[in-house]
Amino acid sequence: MKIIETDVAIIGAGGAGLRAAISVAESDPQLKVALISKVYPMRSHTVAAEGGAAGVIKDEDSFENHFHDTVAGGDWLSDQDAVELFIHEAPRELTLMEHWGCPWSRKPDGRVAVRPFGGMKIERTWYAADKTGFHLLHTLFQTSLKFPSIKRYDEYFSTDIVVVDGKCCGFTAIEMRSGEVTYFKAKSVIIATGGAGRVFPFTTNGAIKTGDGMAMAYRAGVALKDMEFVQYHPTGLPGTGILITEGSRGEGGLLVNKDGYRYLQDYNLGPPDPWPRKKAMELGPRDRLSQAFWHEQQKGRTIKTADGDVVHLDLRHLGEAKIDERLPMVRELAKSYVGVDPVYDPIPVRPVIHYTMGGIDTNIDAATNIPGLYAAGECSCVSINGANRLGSNSLTELLVFGARAGSGAAEFAKARQGAINESAAKQEAEKTEKRLAALFAKEKATESIPGLRKEMNDTMESGAGIYRTEDSLQATCTKMSEIRKRSANIGLQDKSKVFNTDMAEALELDAMIDVACAMANSALQRKESRGSHQRLDFEARDDKKYLKHSLAHYSPDGNPKVDYRDVTITSSQPAERVYGGAQE
Amino acid sequence: MSRDTVQLEILRYDPEKDSEPYFSTYEVPFNDDWVVLDAINYVKENLDRTLTYRWSCHMAVCGSCGMVINGEPVLSCHTFMRDYGDKIRIEPLQNFPVERDLVVVIDDFVEKLGSVKPYIVPKVEKTVDEGEYIQSPAQLAVFKQYTACINCLLCYSACPQVGLNPGFVGPAALALAHRYNLDSRDVGRAAREDVVASNPGIWECSFVGACSEVCPKSVDPAAAIQQTKIASTVDYFTDFLTPWRKQ
Structure with missing residues (x-):
């Protein structure tokens, strides 16, 4: 040996x-x-x-917000001393990544841009288009x-x-x-x-x-x-399970059932504002959204496909320019693997096992x-x-x-x-x-x-x-x-x-x-x-x-x-x- | 089109028992939605447990499953069965030694990637407490395309220089060096120049552009190499004409 x-x-x-x-x-x-x-x-x-990756950076955000979003999002099973440590270290680590060359997306003034994610009170998700992990x-x-x-x-x-x-x-x-x-x-x-x-x-x-x-x-x-x-992510492509990022909803994507209805409003996540408000509707937490899908399916309001039932993730109103800037990979993945160009058609999605x-x-x-x-x-x-x-x-x-x-x-x-x-x-x-x-x-x-x-x-x-x-x-x-x-x-x-x-x-x-x-x-x-x-x-x-x-x-x-x-x-x-x- | 099955001809080679490579043929079901990788996985699960290849993400981002399919270097997870006929020939990437079947030895590439110093050499050292470096969207746009490389090595398989000249750093590594050279936060170009400009291959790159053609992420390494050549030439003449600048 x-x-x-x-x-x-x-x-x-x-x-x-x-x-x-x-x-x-x-x-x-x-x-x-x-x-x-x-x-x-x-x-x-x-x-x-x-x-993207979460870390408090905006003036109107606070460590308390990140703490509370995380603890409530985890249904109070998180160890709060660990969460406190985590939220304080978060912006420091993300800044370090910036120093090491991570191509974070930027605001016009050259500072790092952030987008909202599910269950988040103020936007604090740093992102590099939709390839942040990469x-x-x-x-x-x-x-x-x-x-x-x-x-x-x-x-x-x-x-x-x-x-x-x-x-x-x-x-x-x-x-x-x-x-x-x-x-x-x-x-x-x-x-x-x-x-x-x-x-x-x-x-x-x-x-x-x-x-x-x-x-x-x-x-x-x-x-x-x-x-x-075990976390189900609410938006995976049918058949392959390929992830369609929550960032799509952070940028304004909508989830609708077979009747074109924003069904999340029926599950204590409404009201359905035209632009999603934080911690509501499409920006609810992943567990609630995946569970809502299950209920819609029980009610027969999902869409049948050969690869199982789906709902639609609609990005069309974002327009081609924004989709290409913020969600280029989502567009490419949807086109390649389900033959849908999200600029023109909604993407079929279903909950998919994502995280332990x-x-x-x-x-x-x-x-x-x-x-x-x-x-x-x-x-x-x-x-x-x-x-x-x-x-x-x-x-x-x-x-x-x-x-x-x-x-x-x-x-x-x-x-x-x-x-x-x-x-x-x-x-x-x-x-x-x-x-x-x-x-x-x-x-x-x-x-x-x-x-x-x-x-x-x-x-x-x-x-x-x-x-x-x-x-x-x-x-x-x-x-x-x-x-x-x-x-x-x-x-x-x-x-x-x-x-x-x-x-x-x-x-x-x-x-x-x-x-x-x-x-x-x-x-x-x-x-x-x-x-x-x-x-x-x-x-x-x-x-x-x-x-x-x-x-x-x-x-x-x-x-x-x-x-x-x-x-x-x-x-x-x-x-x-x-x-x-x-x-x- | 109503095809029931497709034949996969896959190159096989196990150094423990084969003196040279050969092809095995497998009959697999045709499925309109399948990528070629799905068909290969079908073989592995149902027909031949010894078939050897790399794969993981199945979404064209991890870069593991590059292969030569009907003569073209492609990602097998991003290449659909429906785009081929009744026979699909699958071989390992070219210009690399074969480790076994479709698995190639990429030690040399990994070494070369490291040799171009692919990390930020900061203009001004900043502490974390001082926050991020300011970089405008326009400054980001200058190099962003060159950050998209997934190291899948299709460009090395396609590049005639890589085949002819083993010392050539190669398209992906040069594109990465260029990516850092173009980054507004970086001043490491001079340090990279030793490897990049003096490399035997770069001046011989004939701008065939095969690397850019096969790139699944539109990185365009050929453009990176041409821009590097121009920048290095300008440096050379600037040094020649203004020797005091070097101090």
Whole structure:
């Protein structure tokens, strides 16, 4: 087994991983940073974020506004100390990105422009046209090339965290090119592997979003927190699930049903002003909009297509010039993938799995309960997003907490006493080699990887979708536990060592099954409705019992033990979430 | 048009067992809405687990799935089956070593990208507390097009110079250098010039324009290279005529 020694190792080279790497490099150029990813950095899914990143910048806005929008948007499940830290750091991080070259869209006076997003009182979403994630990712990647202490290991598939005597001692990864297992011996490790949307069949998430890092931490003994909260984005293209940014509605786009009626006014989001007012109608939060779609569908007021029911997102009144300036990618995507030019026709859209609010349980410093192990970005749950993330908070989150994880991991690496017990660590790492060898050696596979993946996708959609019940969730939990068992019978048809994607898909499926089990079981046990977790059998929020984070603890049989921890409340007591005209 | 199936001829090569590449043919269902990547995924899921390729976003922004389809370098997630006949031939990008099947080795490109110093060298160092640099929409418009590159490498596959001259930095990396040179916040042009102007390839780029033709994001690297040449020539003559300026 190859051993690579470093001070800080980072798994994942998307927005959070790159930001963390730069943070370590800036805090101490003597520290060796290893940045490991299963893809090249610019392929990471941060690249697909469109609409923007939130940070207070306007004079008439305030930190209090951003705090309250975030906490209320999260249905009071966010930890308020973490939100306070986040909103204060947000404009600083976004300014730093500007200094590093991010091509933010500008106002005529040359200052950074902002647009409104859903659930937002004053506009505070910084944007680079509708390719904000793309530009942030490339800015971070290109800036990272400045630092000689950052050494990249592109296309290494990470598999297991190595823990010795309760401390993180690195992790194992497979070099895709050679198939060789490598032990990254590190004083501290940051997981920044993104979300797990691929657990579901219809998602905006790229193929790589399989929850690998979440599962690694989970198996190593870190709880997965608030996994029942999965965000449906209200506007994805039918068929492909391609994201149509909330920025479209921030610029004035309207949602109408089959009768051309702005149906959101029927769901406590009105009145339907000609220009959407903030925190109302099309600028309501994502959970409410996706739920409203579900109700419209029940009423038979959606539009039938071969790829499922849709409503229409109408941008025509914005005009060609504005669409081309602010939403060029939306126009291009709609033209290419559904044959609709939004300048002339409304875009068909439907809710689509977009974001995992839950993730690896960390504290406000991005640290997990395993000393030396950190997590940041979508794979983590700090938590600032609570039960429903506000659009444009996640790009900012990966910067703020990526940087924080980086400085925390750097400090930990410097202060760490005593050498890593290499023989004990190597013994741990060898378990990966054995597991892999067994996978390659298996002759009689009775389960197929795509087959099992589809069964997982289907049961998650049918049982743990926008609306859930005891029966639907119980069926999904039972099915997932069955899938967990059957997954022991998958094997590889591809036995090559070179860039073996059959193997990668097997490992990804393994991770997704763990994540799906955590999601379904956490959802089954939360007998209330809050944010994105809506139970038809428990329609109200229940603060007495469930103003708490769920913590799913790994169990090899796919039936995790779930317990709870109180939410941190500082200044905002839980209240009713009010949107539309009623808020004023 | 009522086609039931389409044949995919895909180049295969596994260095562990093949002495040279060969083609495998797969019959896949025809679907009017499918991009070629969907058809390849169909093969992977249903017909052949050993087929090897890269992909992720399926929306033409991550840059993973560049391939040569019927002789043209394209993104397979942005190229529709309906635009081809009954046979589609799929090969890896040209001008790169093949790692396996449709996966090519891009180490050399990544190295070159870093060599052009693709980051801001600030005119004036500012702290975060001092806020953002002022940049007018017109100043942004000067370089914005060159920020759109997704590193998909179609231009490297299409460029005759990349094939002839392995030292050539290549279209995407030169366009990126140009992007930073044009940015009103940046003064790094002189530092980049070492790599850019002295590069063996740039002066040999014959302005065939193949790079710009295949670019899925309309970056127009050919224009970037021509503008770079002009700027470097002006520098050369300015230095020649006014040698004191260099100090």
